[in-house]
Amino acid sequence: MRTAEQVGISYEYKAANHEVSHSYLKPIVDSLVKDIPAGSAVLDMGCGNGSFLSLYRDRGWILYGTDFSPTGIEVARSNYPDIDFILGNSETSAADLLNQVGLVDLIISTEVIEHLYNPKAFLRTAYDVLRPGGAMVITTPYHGYLKNLAIALTGQMDKHYTVLWDHGHIKFWSAKTLSKAISDTGFESVRFKGAGRFPYLWKSMALVCKKPHSAHLGR
Numbered sequence: 001m002r003t004a005e006q007v008g009i010s011y012e013y014k015a016a017n018h019e020v021s022h023s024y025l026k027p028i029v030d031s032l033v034k035d036i037p038a039g040s041a042v043l044d045m046g047c048g049n050g051s052f053l054s055l056y057r058d059r060g061w062i063l064y065g066t067d068f069s070p071t072g073i074e075v076a077r078s079n080y081p082d083i084d085f086i087l088g089n090s091e092t093s094a095a096d097l098l099n100q101v102g103l104v105d106l107i108i109s110t111e112v113i114e115h116l117y118n119p120k121a122f123l124r125t126a127y128d129v130l131r132p133g134g135a136m137v138i139t140t141p142y143h144g145y146l147k148n149l150a151i152a153l154t155g156q157m158d159k160h161y162t163v164l165w166d167h168g169h170i171k172f173w174s175a176k177t178l179s180k181a182i183s184d185t186g187f188e189s190v191r192f193k194g195a196g197r198f199p200y201l202w203k204s205m206a207l208v209c210k211k212p213h214s215a216h217l218g219r
Contacts, residue, residue, distance in 0.1 A: 012071050018051045024196035025110055025139050025204060026055055032137050032193070032208045033106060036061070040105035043097075045090050045126060046112030050076030053083060053108070064101050066090060091121045094128035103131040110139045111204065113178070114169045123185040132215040135208060136187065142194060142205040143172050150201060175205055182209050 036042070038060030044053040047065030049072050056063065057080075067073055068089040076085045088096050107126050113119050126136055151160050162168065175192045182190050187209035196203030 012069070017049070019111075021111060021196075021204065022052055022055070025206070026052075028193050028195040028204075028206045029108065029110070029137055029139065032191075032206060033108070033135070036106050036135070041101070041103070041131075042106045042108065043101060043104045043129065045107055045109040045122070046115075047076060047085065048072045050080045050083060050085060052110050054080045057082065061106075064104065066097060090125045091116060091118045092125070094125045097125065097129050101129065103134075104129055105131055105134045107134070107136040109137070111141070113138060114140045114171045114173060115167065116171065119171060120181060120185065123181060123187075127185050127187065127211060127215075130211045132211055133213045135210050136182075137206060137208045138178070138182070139195065139204050139206045140171075140173050140178065141169065142202040143174050144200055146200045147202070173205075175207070178205075178207055182207060186211070186215065188212055 036059070040061050042053075042056065042059075042061040042063055044050075044063075044065040047053050047067045048069065050065050053063055053065045053076075063083045064086065065073075065076060065083060066086040066088050067076075068087065070087060073085050073087045076083070084101075086097065086100050090097070107130055109126070113122060116122050130136060151157055161172070179190045179192070188211075190207055190209040193206045193208075194200075194202035194204075195206055
């Protein structure tokens, strides 16, 4: 079966504008990466136009971004020349990333995994690119019993779970299901934080985890 990249399905970017979601995602991500020291290699998987990663240029990190949208990478390279952006599909093999970036200390991925046909392959790539003991932070729209009930009771299901958004959300994660996918990949110490709006009606959630220090012995 051909991948989304092979059939030419990707987001189109025209500018390096910031998303509205950055306003509530960045404080949560900040709280989870505050101990990552200067000089660390940091990779944004699914970086889009590079705008979220650009918010971390003041940390002294070595920044990399990757995405399979040619227009996203083009916009990112034009607007943030101090960051190394790589065109590639993270749902396939980690080999290309390892050749160009090597192992990294931190992976960030914001509002990406809900769009993916093969999220487990994406997580395996992240695991393989991450240094043993390194951390990964993933954000995605939050789904849980109370929020799902509120969506149904207010008649918002067609809007929220729309099938009319080209290349939109196709996976609707809860903290439980995403934690399991992350743990099944080999990550440990999975922790959860809600982001935006009120508890249990959160707009998004962030999960942070680590690759075991013993990972070099084999999964």
